[in-house]
Amino acid sequence: MQTEKVIDHIVHWLKTYASAANMNGFIVGVSGGVDSAVVSTLCARTGLRTLCVEMPIHQAPDQVTRAHNHIQDLKKKFANVTDIEVDLTNTFETFKKAVPQVEASPNLDLSLANTRARLRMSTLYYFAGLHKYLVAGTGNKVEDFGVGFYTKYGDGGVDLSPIADLMKSEVYEVARALGVSENIIDAPPTDGLFGDSRSDEDQIGATYDELEWAMREAEKGKKLENFSGREKEVFRIYKMRHGANKHKMEPIPVCEIPLHLK
Structure with missing residues (x-):
């Protein structure tokens, strides 16, 4: 860079x-x-x-x-x-x-x-x-x-x-x-929101270096079955959190009313 x-x-x-x-x-x-x-x-x-x-x-x-x-x-x-x-x-x-x-x-x-x-x-x-x-x-x-x-x-x-x-x-x-x-x-990175010493890694279960790797692999289209051992666990953590928190990254959903109902 x-x-x-x-x-x-x-x-x-x-x-x-x-x-x-x-x-x-x-x-x-x-x-x-x-x-x-x-x-x-x-x-x-x-x-x-x-x-x-x-x-x-x-x-x-x-x-x-x-x-x-x-x-x-x-x-x-x-x-x-x-x-x-x-x-x-x-x-x-x-x-x-x-x-x-x-x-x-x-x-x-x-x-x-x-x-x-x-x-x-x-x-x-x-x-x-x-x-x-x-x-x-x-x-x-x-x-x-x-x-x-x-x-x-x-x-x-x-x-x-x-x-x-x-x-x-x-x-x-x-x-x-x-x-x-x-x-x-x-x-150690921490959000400091819990009033204790827990780090981001403690909460997420993976380091930022590991998450960066997983993010790049996911962008390449890799799947869980492509990995084993620690890599498989980190990739699983990444995919699970990415899916669960997708609502934060996307626009607020709007219920669009069909014209014939207006």
Whole structure:
């Protein structure tokens, strides 16, 4: 990959889109992970106003520290970068008390995790509306179009996606070229939505390198029976998640009413 040229291309694309949309800049939720670090840096490079938002909800201290340090580094390099922290922990706890209590449901933890992501999305759009900013998504290609590893109308609720055509490995290449902190690059990828130390790999059952391989093989038309051992298991995981999360990647289905019924 021609990393520097890719960076210039994305920065130009961001700037052109914002200008055409008559918007003042960008807003990015910064989590302490490599994807949000890359996107916030790319937005900052446009020279347009870039607001970095920290939104902890019972967040692990190391995630908070990485996010805070990244933002401070950006502010030293770019005069157009500002930041704000909105601690949504109490908001999240208030929501939990407001809805009917569920004693035992296999879906409870996931539902609450998705609620965290949607609270953050609403917060980003609050500030975006105030300042005429675009919400910049932080999803990469494997997450957004491979396994659908994001929350619908949560971190998937954005105005534009600067790195959604980059594989995770390519995001790391861009991160190093942009000078993103090694602490962020070396940190195990995590969505941080469950209030514990589980990583993306723990949840998915495969690494991003493995998922990239599976995504490429699927695009070649390969089938499960073409593989054995670990490759077969990874391919099965990929196909299962891709199928189950297809609804996130496609337009909302519309029930079209036949003309003779109108």
